[in-house]
Amino acid sequence: MRAWGGDQVEEAVADCVAVLGTAADRDWDAVKAGRLEWSCATTAFHIAEDLVAYAGQLAGRAQDDYVPFQITLDEGTGTTGLLQVIETGGALLAAAVRTAPPEARAFHPYPFRSADREGFAAMGIAEVLLHTHDIAVGLGLAYAPSDELAESVLMRLFPHVQPGPGPWRTLLWATGRGELPGRAPVTEWRWTNNLVLPADRLTLVGVRPAAARDLRLDGDGGFTWVDGGPYEGTRDAAGMVLKAYDGGVHRPEFGVFVLVRHEDGRAVGAMGFHGAPDEEGRVELGYDLAEAARGRGYATEALRALSRWALARDDVRSMFATIARDNTASRAVVSRAGFRQAGEDEEHLVYELRPGTP
Template sequence: MRDISGERVQEAVAGCVALLRTAADRDWTAVRAGRLEWDCHATAFHIAEDLIAYAANLAGRAEDAYVPFEITLDEGTDNEGLLQVIETTGALLTATIRTTPREARGFHPYPFRSANRDGFAAMGIAEVLLHTHDIAEGLGLAYEPPAELAEFVLTTIFPCVQPGPDHWRTLLWATGRGDLPGRAPVTEWRWQNNLVIPTDRLTLQGVTPAAAADLSAGGDGGFTWIVGGPFEGTREAAGMVLKAYEAGVHRPEFGLFVLVRKEDDLAVGGMGFHGAPDEEGRAEVGYDLVEGARGRGYASEALRALSEWSLAREDVQLLCATIDPGNLPSQGVATRAGYVRATVEEEQTAREERDMDPTLRLYLRRERE
């Protein structure tokens, strides 16, 4: 999957500036920006503030907070000058995204305290599209960005929003700016960057709907894989993520993770859940490694980290893995990660009440270490 997130930022900014330039002769301070409390001038400046803040955090690899600086406008800056600032800050974010390695992350407060270059691109585009809409609404201008820009935002940082028939109107609905037939109005919202769980030698990187769509279609999902990857099980899991997203039931923290080796930033396998925990707090895990990465303990290391992360949550009480009796390496992975073979009674209950394949063995992990 070729990375074109920088080009998307550039396209979003160009569309914003082109539209607002048609009304540069008007008093933006006298007009409220759509449903916002800000006037159109303050909203336009906010676009620039966000673009430069995202560029700074990604370029500076900020870890715990925003890079401590702010931009200001020179006294007497007119609307045309403000548009130049938006163009410039957009160019800076575009350049930062284009030159930042895929594995680099920078601080963003929610929900998991960081974002990668795709996340910052999607956040920047969201700020541009949505606030251009707000300003256009205030000034009485017609505005509709390219559908692929709204789709990129939705599939990257709105993984829990079920796709609608129209990407742009779905994004407006998801951010409290419009209505969709059959859906209740949105009064509170927040986008969501992907979860990353570190281990000693790996990072488990949450797969977005955008990446899942590419993986399930035969692409690389935006990752650089070792020879032979990704394994077919990872593609199948990506398809499960995509189906859950399209059905509006995807919970990304209980989706698919790609295992990326820290020493060389290469993806070596996939791991994740078959779905969110049920009402009893039970969730099923699955995993695979590319053949060339096997025998080095990567799967056990990753499964232990993912299991400890999930069991620390209040909504998870029990983790299970179903494994073929002849798959001794997979059984070893589960055992080394703290799983134990279920009792005969537990396996029988799983077959009768949960339709577990009777040819498989059940492994469980309950304790919080």
């Protein structure tokens, strides 16, 4: 999977400046930006300050809050100067994304209090696309980004939104800016960055639909794998993520996590859920490791971390795994993680873990 983020930020900003620059001689303070209460000038400045803020968050690796700074415009800055600031902010964010290592994360509140380099790139692009649309509506300009760019934002920030008839139309609908046949209008929305869970030697990194699609197509999903990875089970799990996403039932926190080893940044396997909890609060999980990473306790460590996170939630009352009788290694993993046998048939054993299990 080719590196994603910097080029796409620059593409979004270049399109924004090209379109809005055709109306640089207009009074943007006197025109409201689409459905917003802001003027076109205020909205354009908001694009610029978000680009710079995201660059600052990622470059500074802020962990607990926003970096305490803000940008201002020189007195008398006109529309042409404002567009130049947008270009500069885009260049800063693109540079921050390109130079950040894959494991870098920084504070952002929604919804898991952090984002990685793809997340910050996607948020910056979303701000550019959506607010360029708002300004263009206010000024009466034609504007539509490429479907590829709009789809990339949807698959990284809106994994809970079912794809619709065209990525740009879907993104506008998902952010309360348009309509889609058969779907109710959106009045409140948040985007969703991927979840990561720490373990002792590993980080469990949530797999976005974009990465799941690449894995399903025999790519690496944007991860650097140990020899022999990703294993076939990981690709199958990626297919489950895509099926749920296409059906509009994907809950990213109950998706798939790639297990990334701290010592060298390599992915050793994957672990995750078969879907969201059922009405009784039961959730099924599965996992696999590349052969080169087996026998080192990685699966047990990851399963313990995932179990702690899941069973601390109000909507999860039990976790279970169905394992072939002859898979002694997998049975040992769940047993070491505290699961107890709770059922069986001729070919499989069912293991379960509940809160408070010793």
